[in-house]
Amino acid sequence: MTVxxxxxxxxxxxxxxxxxxxxxxxxxxxxxxxxxxxxRIEDTDRxxxxxxxxxxxLAGLAWLGLDWDEGPIYQSRRIERxxxxxxxxxxxxxxxxCYVSEAELEEMRIAQKAAGKAPRYDNRHRFxxxxxxxxYEAEGRQPVIRFKIEEPQEISWVDLIRGQITWNTQDLGGDxxxxxxxxxxxxxLAVVVDDIDMGITHxxxxxxxxxxxxxxxxxxxxxxxxxxxxxxxPLILNPEGKKLSKRDGxxxxxxxxxxxxxxxxxxxxLALLSWSPPDGEEIFSLEKAxxxxxxxRVTRSAARFDWDKLNWLNSQYIKQLSPAELVERLTPFWQxxxxxxxxxxxxxxxxxxxxxxxxGIDRLTEASSLSRFLLQDPISxxxxxxxxxxxxxxxxxxxxxxxTLAQADLPEISVQSLKPxxxxxxxxxxxxxxxxxxxxxxxxxxxxxxxxxxxxFVLLQRRGxxxxxxxxxQRLLA
RNA sequence: GCCCCCAUCGUCUAGAGGCCCAGGACACAUCCCUUUCACGGAUGCGACAGGGGUUCGAAUCCCCUUGGGGGUACCA
Numbered sequence: 381m382t383v384x385x386x387x388x389x390x391x392x393x394x395x396x397x398x399x400x401x402x403x404x405x406x407x408x409x410x411x412x413x414x415x416x417x418x419x420r421i422e423d424t425d426r427x428x429x430x431x432x433x434x435x436x437x438l439a440g441l442a443w444l445g446l447d448w449d450e451g452p453i454y455q456s457r458r459i460e461r462x463x464x465x466x467x468x469x470x471x472x473x474x475x476x477x478c479y480v481s482e483a484e485l486e487e488m489r490i491a492q493k494a495a496g497k498a499p500r501y502d503n504r505h506r507f508x509x510x511x512x513x514x515x516y517e518a519e520g521r522q523p524v525i526r527f528k529i530e531e532p533q534e535i536s537w538v539d540l541i542r543g544q545i546t547w548n549t550q551d552l553g554g555d556x557x558x559x560x561x562x563x564x565x566x567x568x569l570a571v572v573v574d575d576i577d578m579g580i581t582h583x584x585x586x587x588x589x590x591x592x593x594x595x596x597x598x599x600x601x602x603x604x605x606x607x608x609x610x611x612x613x614p615l616i617l618n619p620e621g622k623k624l625s626k627r628d629g630x631x632x633x634x635x636x637x638x639x640x641x642x643x644x645x646x647x648x649x650l651a652l653l654s655w656s657p658p659d660g661e662e663i664f665s666l667e668k669a670x671x672x673x674x675x676x677r678v679t680r681s682a683a684r685f686d687w688d689k690l691n692w693l694n695s696q697y698i699k700q701l702s703p704a705e706l707v708e709r710l711t712p713f714w715q716x717x718x719x720x721x722x723x724x725x726x727x728x729x730x731x732x733x734x735x736x737x738x739x740g741i742d743r744l745t746e747a748s749s750l751s752r753f754l755l756q757d758p759i760s761x762x763x764x765x766x767x768x769x770x771x772x773x774x775x776x777x778x779x780x781x782x783x784t785l786a787q788a789d790l791p792e793i794s795v796q797s798l799k800p801x802x803x804x805x806x807x808x809x810x811x812x813x814x815x816x817x818x819x820x821x822x823x824x825x826x827x828x829x830x831x832x833x834x835x836x837f838v839l840l841q842r843r844g845x846x847x848x849x850x851x852x853x854q855r856l857l858a
Numbered sequence: 859g860c861c862c863c864c865a866u867c868g869u870c871u872a873g874a875g876g877c878c879c880a881g882g883a884c885a886c887a888u889c890c891c892u893u894u895c896a897c898g899g900a901u902g903c904g905a906c907a908g909g910g911g912u913u914c915g916a917a918u919c920c921c922c923u924u925g926g927g928g929g930u931a932c933c934a
Contacts, residue, residue, distance in 0.1 A: 498860040560932040817893035
């Protein structure tokens with residue numbers, strides 16, 4: 381039997397990080413078993429489903445590189461199929477029309493709550509007579525379709541992650557609605573019909589679906605099919621252990637992209653939440669993880685989202701990139717920062733810049749501030765930089781540096797060729813090298829900290845910006 | 859309220875009765891490297907929620923308590 385799994389996001393919002401993790405598990409499982417990964421868009425909620433959310437979900441999965449083999453299949457295009465199944469259940473006497481209004485339902489729940497009981501539908505319309513039914517119809521009431529749930533009855537399944545889970549049908553809230561008054565199918569019905577039609581063998585989803593599982597198993601039985609295997613993964617919680625929400629910094633994959641995370645780092649991190657490879661390695665590609673993945677090694681407890689760890693992982697991936705790849709990844713962020721990349725000396729220069737700053741950043745967005753003095757002219761000076769430049773003897777040293785640089789006959793511009801010039805100035809000015817270096821940094825970059833100074837000096841010189849900066853300092857200090 | 863699930867350092871986790879006075883990673887602290895900030899290297903800090911069992915022996919098995927999470931829709 382070949383493995384067929386699916387990701388079934390609902391386009392009522394953007395691609396959520398939790399959905400992305402479910403996608404990762406599905407992808408890993410499918411690839412591990414050489415199976416098929418199907419994407420299905422669950423857009424049966426006409427009021428809340430939006431095309432732009434669907435686009436966001438598709439784009440997010442593509443960005444992450446979680447490629448699917450079939451789909452996307454849209455449930456909204458299969459409404460007739462679900463309606464046919466509803467008719468079938470009605471004909472078989474397994475479902476019935478319920479005319480109870482929302483107000484009556486609400487009233488019932490309030491009474492139940494007041495009595496200290498669990499809110500549930502009391503199946504009051506399960507045995508309506510033909511006359512009663514006609515009376516409601518005459519009132520103009522539009523019925524919902526409810527699927528009969530026999531009580532009491534134990535439903536249990538062996539969850540691939542959690543082991544056996546047992547549910548009593550008494551705790552399911554009464555006969556469940558499978559189609560709304562407007563004839564549209566509801567989630568539980570549509571899921572089961574689709575999973576049957578699509579030949580899904582393993583349903584891998586979040587823990588929040590555990591309570592839906594017994595209802596779905598009942599539906600499988602009613603339709604004459606064996607339920608698939610279920611694997612309910614733990615949820616991802618925010619750092620406080622609560623449900624992830626917008627105020628936790630980011631919940632949608634697109635936001636992580638904008639924040640400068642690499643898709644491979646994010647995937648890696650998501651795979652590492654509640655799963656770990658047997659070898660204990662923490663940095664791995666999903667392709668590698670796929671060869672190792674199984675549910676045995678998935679934890680049962682929810683994991684908190686840790687920004688520090690994600691940042692660290694991302695920094696590790698950034699360091700691994702080749703200069704050319706770095707430039708490619710960094711370019712959108714440089715452009716977003718407003719830098720004009722068309723005027724840089726050449727491609728090699730840009731690669732050298734990328735390499736220079738790569739060690740100092742966790743996220744791609746940080747590159748703009750680190751490389752600003754190399755991509756934008758003129759520069760502004762921070763307060764500490766100005767203080768540094770106003771130290772006694774610094775103005776003269778900078779002037780000497782400018783003169784020395786202007787007169788130097790450099791065979792090539794490199795750390796090797798520039799270093800002697802700095803040493804020469806330090807000696808001539810009788811200035812400590814540390815002081816000179818700090819001052820030089822302030823003059824060239826406008827700040828007292830930043831990437832390696834000599835490398836920065838080289839890049840500036842190659843752009844022809846070093847001398848003008850030293851001269852600008854003269855005017856500044858005059 | 860009721861039902862279900864879960865419980866090892868601050869966080870992510872390893873651990874499936876003796877290999878564990880519990881290992882790794884992130885974070886944090888100190889030191890080294892360094893013109894700076896980082897990177898890198900070294901060291902340190904730091905946990906089996908509590909209580910009962912079972913057993914020669916429990917982080918590992920069972921029960922209870924506590925805590926956390928999920929569900930309880932004509933949402934998915």
